[in-house]
Amino acid sequence: MMRDQAVFQSTSRVTQPQFWGALPARWDSDTDDTLVCCHVRQETHDVKSFFFRAPAERAFVFEPGQFITLELDIDGETINRCYTISSPPTRPHTISITVKRVPGGKVSNWLHDNLQPGSSVRVLGPSGEFTCARHPARKFLFLSAGSGVTPLMSMSRAHHELGEDSDIVFVHSARTPDDIIFARELDLIASNQTNFRTAFVCERVGARTSWPGVTGFLTLPLLKLIAPDFLEREVFTCGPAPYMKAVRHLLDEGGFDRKQYHEESFSFETISEVAAQLATAHVADALHGTLSENVVGFAPAPAPVETKFKVSFAKSNREIECGSGQHVLDAAKKAGVRLAASCTQGMCGTCKVKLVSGEVEMKHAGGIRQREIDQGMVLLCCSKPKTDLVVDK
Structure with a gap:
C-alpha cells in the first residue's frame, strides 16, 4: 500500500485545493502526540465518527486497518483505549475513528458526550498488523459485525479512492438495518466499482416497516450464496468475540484454509484461542505474527532454567516474585496486585509505568514511544525481568 500512498501524494495537490503545494511533513506521535478534533459526524443513533488534524500541518501515513491509541483524562484518571482508524490513508491530512456508544462504557460515553471540534487529545500510533496492504490478493472477503466495520471500511475506502476495482465482497452483520454503519457509503462504493459487492445481514428488522435484505445470522449456506468462491478469497474479519468465533467455525466447516484468514481483536483471550488453533493446525501465518511450524526430526530444545x-x-x-520467562503483569495479577491493563499485547499502553531501577526485556507492539523508553518507561504486559525491579506504582 506504500506504493499506492505515493501515487496519491503525487496527485493530492489538485484534488485538495485547501492544501496547495507539497504535502506537509509526516505526523509522528513520538514527537508530536497531540491531535485536534476538527469534525464530529453522527453515523447512526449510537455511533459517531471523530476526525482529527495535527495542530501543525502534518500528513498521516498508515496502512488501512491499523489503529491508534487515545490517552484520555477522564475524571482525574488517565485511560488508554485503542480505536481502529476508519479513514483511508488516501486522505492524509485528517484521520478518523468511529466509536459506538456502549451502555456503561466509560470511554465511549465520554467521547460521545465531550469530544467536539476544537478538543485536543493525546494519541499514540498508528500501529497494528491487521491490514490488506500486507496480504495482497486477487480477491478479498471482508466479514464484519457492529463497529468491527471500521478497519474494513478503511480498506474499502482506500481501494475505492485509488481507483482499484478490486474484487471485494463485503458482508456486514448488524442488529437492525438502522444499525448498519456506513450503509450509504458502502452502497456508493458498490455503485462505483464493478467488482465491489455488499451484503447486509440483520438480526431483526427493528423499526423498519420493510427490509429487502437478509434477517437472521450469517451461516455457511448463506455465505455460499453471497460468495460462492469464498474458499479462494483472502478473508479479513472484525467484530465482537462471539461473532469472530462463529465465523472461524463457519469457515472451518466450509473447508477454508486458515492461511488466508486474518482477524482483528484487542481481546487477549480471543488472540490466544486463535493462536492455539492455528498452532495445532501447523499454520505459520498467525493473527499477530508468525507461529513457527514444528520441524520433524529435531529434538525439542531443553527448557531454559528460569531465574x-x-x-x-x-x-x-x-513485593512479588517474577520468573525470568514471565511477564511482570502476569506475575502481579497472580500475586493479587491490581494494575491497570487493557490489551495485554503491548499495543495500547494502558500498563505503562516508570521503571525506577532494574532491567527488563520488552517486546512491545507499538504501545510505547521511543522517548518514553529513553525516559525509563516500560509496558508491564510485555516485559520480562532481567534483574530485580523497582516499579513506580
Whole structure:
C-alpha cells in the first residue's frame, strides 16, 4: 500500500485545493502526540465518527486497518483505549475513528458526550498488523459485525479512492438495518466499482416497516450464496468475540484454509484461542505474527532454567516474585496486585509505568514511544525481568 500512498501524494495537490503545494511533513506521535478534533459526524443513533488534524500541518501515513491509541483524562484518571482508524490513508491530512456508544462504557460515553471540534487529545500510533496492504490478493472477503466495520471500511475506502476495482465482497452483520454503519457509503462504493459487492445481514428488522435484505445470522449456506468462491478469497474479519468465533467455525466447516484468514481483536483471550488453533493446525501465518511450524526430526530444545527476581512496587509497598520467562503483569495479577491493563499485547499502553531501577526485556507492539523508553518507561504486559525491579506504582 506504500506504493499506492505515493501515487496519491503525487496527485493530492489538485484534488485538495485547501492544501496547495507539497504535502506537509509526516505526523509522528513520538514527537508530536497531540491531535485536534476538527469534525464530529453522527453515523447512526449510537455511533459517531471523530476526525482529527495535527495542530501543525502534518500528513498521516498508515496502512488501512491499523489503529491508534487515545490517552484520555477522564475524571482525574488517565485511560488508554485503542480505536481502529476508519479513514483511508488516501486522505492524509485528517484521520478518523468511529466509536459506538456502549451502555456503561466509560470511554465511549465520554467521547460521545465531550469530544467536539476544537478538543485536543493525546494519541499514540498508528500501529497494528491487521491490514490488506500486507496480504495482497486477487480477491478479498471482508466479514464484519457492529463497529468491527471500521478497519474494513478503511480498506474499502482506500481501494475505492485509488481507483482499484478490486474484487471485494463485503458482508456486514448488524442488529437492525438502522444499525448498519456506513450503509450509504458502502452502497456508493458498490455503485462505483464493478467488482465491489455488499451484503447486509440483520438480526431483526427493528423499526423498519420493510427490509429487502437478509434477517437472521450469517451461516455457511448463506455465505455460499453471497460468495460462492469464498474458499479462494483472502478473508479479513472484525467484530465482537462471539461473532469472530462463529465465523472461524463457519469457515472451518466450509473447508477454508486458515492461511488466508486474518482477524482483528484487542481481546487477549480471543488472540490466544486463535493462536492455539492455528498452532495445532501447523499454520505459520498467525493473527499477530508468525507461529513457527514444528520441524520433524529435531529434538525439542531443553527448557531454559528460569531465574526468580523480586519486583517491588514503590508506591503500594508491595513485593512479588517474577520468573525470568514471565511477564511482570502476569506475575502481579497472580500475586493479587491490581494494575491497570487493557490489551495485554503491548499495543495500547494502558500498563505503562516508570521503571525506577532494574532491567527488563520488552517486546512491545507499538504501545510505547521511543522517548518514553529513553525516559525509563516500560509496558508491564510485555516485559520480562532481567534483574530485580523497582516499579513506580
